[in-house]
Amino acid sequence: MKREYSERERYLLWLGFVLGPGSKRYFRTLTAFENDAHAMFAAAQKHDLPLECGLKEPILEKLFASATQRYIDGCFKRLAELDVSAAAFESPEYPALLKEIYDPPPILYYRGRLQAEPALSIAVVGSRAPTEYGRRMAHTLSQALAECGACVVSGLAYGVDCIAALGALAAEDNPYPTVAVLGSGVDVVYPAANRDIYAQIIARGAVVSEFLPGTKALPSNFPMRNRIISGLSRGVLVVEAAAKSGTLITVDCALEQGRDVFALPGRITDPKSEGTNALLREGHAKFTLSAEDVLEEYGGWRAVKAQTLSEPENLSLEQAVIRRLLLANERSFDELCELTGFSVPLLNSTLTEMEFSGIIRQSPGRVYSIECVL
Amino acid sequence: MLSKIKSYGLMGIDGFSVSVEVYVSGGLPAYDTVGLPDAAVRESKERVRAAIRNSGFEFPMQRITVNLAPADLRKEGSVYDLPVAIGLLDATGQIRNKTFAEEYLFLGELALDGTVRGVAGILPMVIGAYGQGLRKVIVPLENAAEASYIEGVQVYVAESLKHVVDFLNGEAALMPTPARKWDRARIAYPMDFADIKGQQGAKRAAEIAVAGGHNLLLVGTPGSGKTMLARSIPSILPELTFEEALEITKVHSIAGTLQGTEGMVSERPFRAPHHSASTASLIGGGQRAMPGEISLAHYGVLFLDEFPEFRKDTLEALRQPMEDGSVTIARAATRSTYPADFMLVAAMNPCPCGNYGSRISPCRCTRQQIARYLNRISGPMLDRVDLHVEMSEVGFEDIASRSAGERSETVRARVNAARRVQVLRYKREGILFNAQLTSRMTARFCALDAQAEALLRKAFASLRLSARAYTRILKVSRTIADLEGSEAIRSHHVAEAVQYRSLESKYWGDTRR
Numbered sequence: 077m078k079r080e081y082s083e084r085e086r087y088l089l090w091l092g093f094v095l096g097p098g099s100k101r102y103f104r105t106l107t108a109f110e111n112d113a114h115a116m117f118a119a120a121q122k123h124d125l126p127l128e129c130g131l132k133e134p135i136l137e138k139l140f141a142s143a144t145q146r147y148i149d150g151c152f153k154r155l156a157e158l159d160v161s162a163a164a165f166e167s168p169e170y171p172a173l174l175k176e177i178y179d180p181p182p183i184l185y186y187r188g189r190l191q192a193e194p195a196l197s198i199a200v201v202g203s204r205a206p207t208e209y210g211r212r213m214a215h216t217l218s219q220a221l222a223e224c225g226a227c228v229v230s231g232l233a234y235g236v237d238c239i240a241a242l243g244a245l246a247a248e249d250n251p252y253p254t255v256a257v258l259g260s261g262v263d264v265v266y267p268a269a270n271r272d273i274y275a276q277i278i279a280r281g282a283v284v285s286e287f288l289p290g291t292k293a294l295p296s297n298f299p300m301r302n303r304i305i306s307g308l309s310r311g312v313l314v315v316e317a318a319a320k321s322g323t324l325i326t327v328d329c330a331l332e333q334g335r336d337v338f339a340l341p342g343r344i345t346d347p348k349s350e351g352t353n354a355l356l357r358e359g360h361a362k363f364t365l366s367a368e369d370v371l372e373e374y375g376g377w378r379a380v381k382a383q384t385l386s387e388p389e390n391l392s393l394e395q396a397v398i399r400r401l402l403l404a405n406e407r408s409f410d411e412l413c414e415l416t417g418f419s420v421p422l423l424n425s426t427l428t429e430m431e432f433s434g435i436i437r438q439s440p441g442r443v444y445s446i447e448c449v450l
Numbered sequence: 451m452l453s454k455i456k457s458y459g460l461m462g463i464d465g466f467s468v469s470v471e472v473y474v475s476g477g478l479p480a481y482d483t484v485g486l487p488d489a490a491v492r493e494s495k496e497r498v499r500a501a502i503r504n505s506g507f508e509f510p511m512q513r514i515t516v517n518l519a520p521a522d523l524r525k526e527g528s529v530y531d532l533p534v535a536i537g538l539l540d541a542t543g544q545i546r547n548k549t550f551a552e553e554y555l556f557l558g559e560l561a562l563d564g565t566v567r568g569v570a571g572i573l574p575m576v577i578g579a580y581g582q583g584l585r586k587v588i589v590p591l592e593n594a595a596e597a598s599y600i601e602g603v604q605v606y607v608a609e610s611l612k613h614v615v616d617f618l619n620g621e622a623a624l625m626p627t628p629a630r631k632w633d634r635a636r637i638a639y640p641m642d643f644a645d646i647k648g649q650q651g652a653k654r655a656a657e658i659a660v661a662g663g664h665n666l667l668l669v670g671t672p673g674s675g676k677t678m679l680a681r682s683i684p685s686i687l688p689e690l691t692f693e694e695a696l697e698i699t700k701v702h703s704i705a706g707t708l709q710g711t712e713g714m715v716s717e718r719p720f721r722a723p724h725h726s727a728s729t730a731s732l733i734g735g736g737q738r739a740m741p742g743e744i745s746l747a748h749y750g751v752l753f754l755d756e757f758p759e760f761r762k763d764t765l766e767a768l769r770q771p772m773e774d775g776s777v778t779i780a781r782a783a784t785r786s787t788y789p790a791d792f793m794l795v796a797a798m799n800p801c802p803c804g805n806y807g808s809r810i811s812p813c814r815c816t817r818q819q820i821a822r823y824l825n826r827i828s829g830p831m832l833d834r835v836d837l838h839v840e841m842s843e844v845g846f847e848d849i850a851s852r853s854a855g856e857r858s859e860t861v862r863a864r865v866n867a868a869r870r871v872q873v874l875r876y877k878r879e880g881i882l883f884n885a886q887l888t889s890r891m892t893a894r895f896c897a898l899d900a901q902a903e904a905l906l907r908k909a910f911a912s913l914r915l916s917a918r919a920y921t922r923i924l925k926v927s928r929t930i931a932d933l934e935g936s937e938a939i940r941s942h943h944v945a946e947a948v949q950y951r952s953l954e955s956k957y958w959g960d961t962r963r
Contacts, residue, residue, distance in 0.1 A: 205817060234817045269821070347812070408809075409651040410842030420654035421930070425945035431952075432908045440800060440807030440956060441671070442651070442840035 079161040081152065087113035088164035090148050092183035094139055097286045097300065099179035105129045117143055158263045160185050160289050168192060177307040177333045181286035185262045188282035191227075194252055196374055199229040199305050199330075200243075201323045202236030202315035207348050208439040210316035211239055213340055217313065218243030220367035222253040227281070229309045231301065232256040236315045236323075238270050245276050255308060258285040259301040260293035284308075302326040303333075311336035313370060314361065317351030324351055327360070337361040338370050388435055394418060394426045395435070399446070402436055406445035451475060453540035456555045456584065457533040458575040459518075459525050462739075462786030463700045465571075465578040469519040470530060470556075472537030477513035483534075485518030488526045488738075497528075497560045498535045505564035505612040510542045524784060526738055529569045532558035532588070535611055536618075547618045554606075555579045555587040564611040568592025570706035573699050576600055588614060588624070595713025596703055598627045599696070605629075630713075632692050637717045641682035643858040648844060650855055652679055655839040655950055657861050660686050661868040662884035662929030665772070665794040665834060667757070669953060670841030672804040676797035679841070680722075680753045683795060685858035687718045687751070688869045694749045697789060701745050719750035721792075725759040733767050734788055739779040744771055745788035757796040758826040765831055768794070772834050775886075793885075794835065798827070800957065808843055824958055833918045836885060836926050838953035868932040884929045889921055896924040902941040909948045913955045923947045 081089065088106075091113050095102050108128040109116040119125050120143035125136060155162060162185050163170045169190045174180050184190070200218050202210060218228045218240040228244035231237040237256075244254035256277050260266050262285040265274045277283055286304060287297060302325045306312050312330040314337065317323040330337050339361035342349020355361040364370060391399065397416055401407060407415070413423055427444065430436045437447045455470040481495045495516075502509045516534055518525045533556035539545050557575060559567040572593035579587060580603050588606045589597050597605045604626040608614045616622035643653060652668065656679060659666040668676040690698075698715045702708050708715070723732060723743045734742030744752055754760060771777040775791035800806040801820040806813040815823075832838075872883045879891060887895060898906065906923065909915065915923075924939075926947040931939045 267818075406809075408842040409840075410648045410844075413650040414648070420650045421934070421942070421946050424651070424654070424949045425942040428909075428945035428948045429905075432905070432912060438952060438956065440840075441809065441843055443807070443809065 081162075084113070085164050085167055086148060087117045088166060089162050089183060090117060090142070090151070092162070092164065093148075093151050093288070094142050095135070095182075096288060097181065097291075099182060101131070102182040105131060155185075155289070158289050160187055160262055161190070162186075163190060171308055173197065173310065174304065174307045177303065179303065180307065181304060184284050184286060185289055186282050186284040187262050188278040188280075189252070190255075190282045190284060191252055194227040194255075195225050196371075197227040197229050197255070197309045198370060199309035199312040199326070200236065200240035200315060201231065201305065201312060201326050202240075202317055203321060203323065203348055204233055204235035204237070206235050206239070206316045207346070208443075208445075209342070210236060210348065212437075214239040214315045215243040215246075217315070217340075217367055217370075218254075219246045221313075221370065222247030222250045224367065224371060225250060226371070227252050228254045229305055230254065230256055231298075231305055232258060232270055232274065232277070232283070234267060234270075238273050240315075241273055241277060245273075245280065250280075252281055254281040256281070256283045257301050257305045257308065258283060258293075259287070259297035261285060261287050261289040261291040263289045264291065264293060266293035298322065299325050303329040306330035306333055306335050309335060310374065311338055311370060313338040313340070313364065314352050314355060315340050316342060316348050317355075318348055319350040319354070321351045324355075327355065331360060336373055338364040340364050388433070391435075392426070394422065395430055398426060398430065398444075399435060402444060402446045406439075406443050409442045409444070412444065451541055453537040453551065455533040455537040455540070455551055456579075457530055457557060458555060458579050459523065459529075460571050460574060460704060461523070461784060462788055463574050463697075463704060463741075465575055466520070466523060467579060467582055468525065468530070468533075470533040470537050471517040471519060472534065472541045473515045473517070474510050474538070474541045475513045475515075479511045479513065481514045481516075483516045483518070485516075485521040486524045487518060488524060490528050491518070491525050491530055494528060494531045494534055494560075497531050497562060498538065500562040501531070501560040501564040501611050502535055502538065504562060505610065505615075507539055507544050507612075507615070508542065510538070514538065527569060527571075528559035528567075529557050529571070529575075531560035532556045532566060532590075532608065532611070532614070535560060536614065539615060545615055545618050547620065550618045553584075553586050555584045557587065557593075558590040558608055560611060566590045566608040566610060566614070571704040572597050573599075573696075573703040576603060576605075577696075577700070579603075593713075594627045595630070596699060596708060597713075598630045599632055599699075599714050601629060603629075632695060632714055632716075639682070639685035639858065641678070642685055643682055643856060643861055646675060646678055646682060646855075649675055649679060649841060652839050652841050653855060653861075655837050656683055657686060657865065658926060658929050658933065658950070659793065659795075659837050660688070661865045661933050662836075662872070662925065663793055663882070664836035664885045664926060664929065666796070667832075667835045667838045667953075668795070668797040668841060669800050669838065669957070670797075671806075671808050671843050672799060674841035674844055676841055677755055680751075680755070680795045680797055681720070682858065683751055683753075684718060684720045686861045686865055688862070688866050690716065690718060690749070698749050701741050701748055701788060705741050705746060707746065719747050720753065721747040721750065722753040722755060725754070725756045727760070727764065729761070729764045729767050732764055733771065733777055734779045734786075735781070737781070739781050739784045739786040741788040742777075744768065744777060744790040744792055747792035748789045749791060750793070752792040752794050754794065754796045757798040758823055762826055762828075765826075766828065769830060769834060796835065799823075800840075807840075810843060827958075829958075832954060832958065833916065833922070836922045837950040839950055840953055864933055867935070868929065871932050871935075884925050884932070887921075887925055887928070892921050892924050896928045896939060898924075898927075898939055898944065899941070902927075902939055902944045905941045905944050906948075909944075909951075913948070913952055915951065915955075919951055919954070923951055926950060 120139045123140050172193050214236045222244035230240040241254050306329040339352040339355045453472045457468045457470050459468045568590040573596045576597045586604045588608045594607045606624045617624035670676050721743045732743045771790040777790045778787045801815045802823050803814050805811050927939045927943045930943040
């Protein structure tokens with residue numbers, strides 16, 4: 077969609093185009109001109125920028141060279157070509173929550189529809205290579221949150237990030253289910269495999285980034301991105317994190333920014349849950365067992381439906397036996413075969429029927445477990 | 451001064467009769483071989499010369515011309531040594547019998563001392579010659595066994611050149627080898643299904659695969675017993691028929707891999723090429739377009755362990771023979787068609803480190819690594835494998851406690867019964883088992899009742915299956931029903947078949963996330 081830019085935005089964005097990502101330099105420079113970007117543009121045209129800007133030689137050269145209307149028009153034209161919009165700090169769609177943080181990005185590039193004040197935004201973060209448990213939880217919790225009207229913020233990387241986005245997108249009634257924050261330019265889909273999810277997010281939510289379009293996904297970009305993920309959200313839900321996970325950077329940002337942190341407990345023997353369990357032990361995060369646990373922190377929000385693990389009806393004898401076994405622990409096909417004593421054909425067909433009825437699920441290694449709905 | 455001897459040449463598994471013409475004339479001593487001989491044929495003159503002299507005959511100091519007719523087909527190998535030597539002796543009047551040339555077919559290589567050595571491809575040559583009306587063949591001792599299975603052919607064993615000439619002159623006896631009846635030997639299999647502890651699910655999949663001739667993919671962590679299961683599959687394969695054995699033997703005769711057999715292959719071949727195999731070695735090829743592993747596995751099992759480690763182009767080259775059941779190798783000079791109706795058993799780890807999905811030792815691979823590994827197996831390749839099965843991980847303490855299950859003999863009895871049902875059902879269709887069903891036949895023979903249909907529809911929605919997977923599931927359901935002795939395919943048959951298709955969406959569908 078084509079966005080019109082006001083005169084004031086025009087020069088605020090110009091400064092952002094030239095200076096690139098990062099908060100400090102932008103706002104210091106702007107303060108020197110009492111937040112009047114147009115005045116600064118005029119000064120740059122005359123090659124006359126005061127020392128208070130504290131800008132170094134090469135960047136000054138760049139500012140002088142780009143202080144033309146043609147340059148700005150060129151930039152806007154390019155943005156329109158890429159179907160990317162830009163929101164300056166003062167723009168109406170710039171997220172209100174993000175303005176509160178210490179170092180907000182001066183400009184947010186985005187695709188899709190960016191809302192300044194979504195109903196309730198919750199970040200869902202976690203490991204890039206989650207366990208089966210982590211995957212399921214990320215999906216179910218995100219979906220539950222989005223079904224209650226919340227907006228799920230995530231990073232669109234592998235693992236929990238994109239599963240959270242998918243979970244949120246599964247809430248079909250939510251008009252603004254998810255926002256993804258990228259560590260690359262908004263037009264660069266990284267990892268490329270997430271292209272369909274990317275397209276779905278643009279259609280219903282927004283993909284945002286502080287980086288200029290076309291920026292590659294450099295490893296150094298990701299910590300900067302993480303502060304935006306937490307900055308956009310009122311709470312951060314950690315699904316699964318190892319002891320030294322990058323996810324914990326987001327948690328640190330959230331704690332600095334005064335945002336709530338929620339963590340899902342894992343088994344204490346599971347290295348993939350060490351980080352989350354540590355957060356819980358140290359009291360940094362709220363013990364979270366369901367979407368309800370997150371929502372109750374924000375008055376007025378309630379889970380649409382209280383979901384419990386109810387006894388499914390009309391189970392055959394075989395199905396009941398298998399269900400009882402799996403309630404205690406997940407089991408491989410071989411173990412089920414030993415424990416039940418059923419013939420392989422019988423076990424195979426029973427398992428298929430139970431899978432399709434949504435009672436159990438199969439994961440890699442041919443391990444079966446109870447499909448649990450939170 | 452002119453002699454014509456009958457011999458035989460091969461092109462693929464079929465051949466053509468070769469007339470070896472030897473002309474000895476006056477002039478300066480010379481020896482020319484014409485008729486598109488390859489290097490081995492051209493070299494035969496040295497062997498022939500030495501063998502003739504060392505057998506006590508006279509080698510003519512005249513102009514010798516050897517023509518191998520038809521002159522426009524390539525002649526390969528050392529099989530023409532014996533016919534050329536006989537022709538030379540006949541042309542120089544050293545054989546008194548003047549009528550033998552019409553009656554006998556000569557095949558064999560000569561040693562310098564006149565001994566006759568074995569050659570590859572005797573069985574298809576003898577079968578071909580029989581088809582053209584010849585009833586008496588003279589073959590090397592090594593090859594007598596394979597030739598003696600052809601009913602109506604008198605097989606004479608040639609030990610040495612001198613012996614053969616004496617026989618033709620009526621001075622010595624060359625006893626025909628007694629024609630043999632093929633007797634399916636009781637084979638002692640090195641591995642039995644009962645040796646594999648646990649893994650009932652995978653064993654069942656192997657049983658279904660064998661019963662319907664389906665291809666099988668085994669996925670599992672290292673040490674879960676993929677290779678062991680694959681190697682025990684021969685023990686449950688259905689029994690060979692004579693026609694099948696003959697066709698297998700033909701291929702192996704050409705490849706020269708009949709040593710150690712009774713002249714006739716009596717068990718289904720099990721070929722397990724290493725994953726460094728080249729395309730030519732697998733599919734067939736080389737200068738002489740020899741049969742590759744897939745043809746040597748004809749009517750048997752081709753086991754590809756570490757499936758994704760095979761070169762991608764090699765694997766893709768398998769696709770067409772898998773559809774056709776035969777492979778045509780075209781080279782500039784030759785064009786050979788070999789049968790390649792094999793059952794593919796492939797085994798692979800779920801990821802490069804092997805532990806993806808393991809509950810004992812966690813996987814250390816990144817998503818990209820896993821995706822790259824799995825994507826070495828292309829979708830079309832995966833589609834051609836009817837049964838995908840995951841092996842259960844075996845923990846240390848499990849090994850001793852697991853029950854063994856049935857013996858191979860019991861399973862084989864069920865497989866044989868299911869195969870008989872199929873042969874009977876497809877009598878008029880020209881196929882033998884369920885895996886060969888075309889889509890038109892599938893519609894006819896794999897009708898589902900309403901309940902089964904509903905289940906399959908559900909499976910499609912939740913597993914995101916392709917249209918090709920649909921026919922695959924139907925065929926496997928057909929086999930499961932056949933194993934149970936049921937003519938109708940019921941919903942629990944489909945339910946079981948679906949289990950062998952769920953792997954694809956779990957692994958391959960997931961790599962994109």
